[in-house]
Amino acid sequence: AQTVTQSQPEMSVQEAETVTLSCTYDTSESDYYLFWYKQPPSRQMILVIRQEAYKQQNATENRFSVNFQKAAKSFSLKISDSQLGDAAMYFCAYRSLGGTSYGKLTFGQGTILTVHP
Amino acid sequence: DGGITQSPKYLFRKEGQNVTLSCEQNLNHDAMYWYRQDPGQGLRLIYYSQIVNDFQKGDIAEGYSVSREKKESFPLTVTSAQKNPTAFYLCASRRSKMETQYFGPGTRLLVL
Secondary structure: OOEEEOOOOEEEEEOOOOEEEOOEEEOOOOOEEEEEEEEOOOOOOEEEEEEEOOOOOOOEEOOEEEEEEOOOOEEEEEEOOOOHHHOEEEEEEEEEOOOOOOOOEEEOOOEEEEEEO | OOOEEEEOOEEEEOOOOOEEEEEEEOOOOOEEEEEEEOOOOOEEEEEEEEEOOEEEEOOOOOOEEEOOOEOOEOOEEEOOOOOOOOEEEEEEEEOOOOOOOEEOOOEEEEEO
16 A cells, blocks of 8 residues: 655745655555645645656646655655745645556645745 | 535534535546545545446545435435544545546534
8 A cells, every 4th residue: 555654744934935845655556646735724625736657857837846756755845935825734645547546545644834924 | 617516614413413415516527536634634535436326435434425326426424333523524526547636625524
């Protein structure tokens, strides 16, 4: 079974600065997807970014980018030019592409990000 | 307006009572999921359905039941057998195997 670990329960950053959230995962599969979801105080889960394991290029979405290290099984999220609206709980998630996986997402425990003005 | 809707936003359950959480999507998505989130934790899968009239247990299905009579709807019933139902419940859906899951706004269930 796959596991996802987020070792930073809480992180903080000054507005306009850059912060990196860490995620590691354990799997024996070679093909899978990785995701970062954001959960603001409203508790709505919002997709931030997605990475396909077969792609060597790191995914980027505006101020959000990832550092995907497949061999190390590491998937960190970098938020540049942090904004007050970035404050939220961030979850790293793994999705197997195997036949019996049924698209299930395996989540880490989450990292609470605080943005200071 | 396309999306996933969940109702109610808050739900209160009395001891020994079954309650049903609604999840509806108008995205024409095939697969639908129910997750449970406990305070300070990630989400855990309760049930999922890939097609109408078919559903499978997830990691924590005990005390829950579901139905999938229509493609758009995937209601979750929290039965009296679920001894610790207080949690935040999230419904999700996706169009196909290669697609991303999108989530509804969630239902907060509290026990009186």
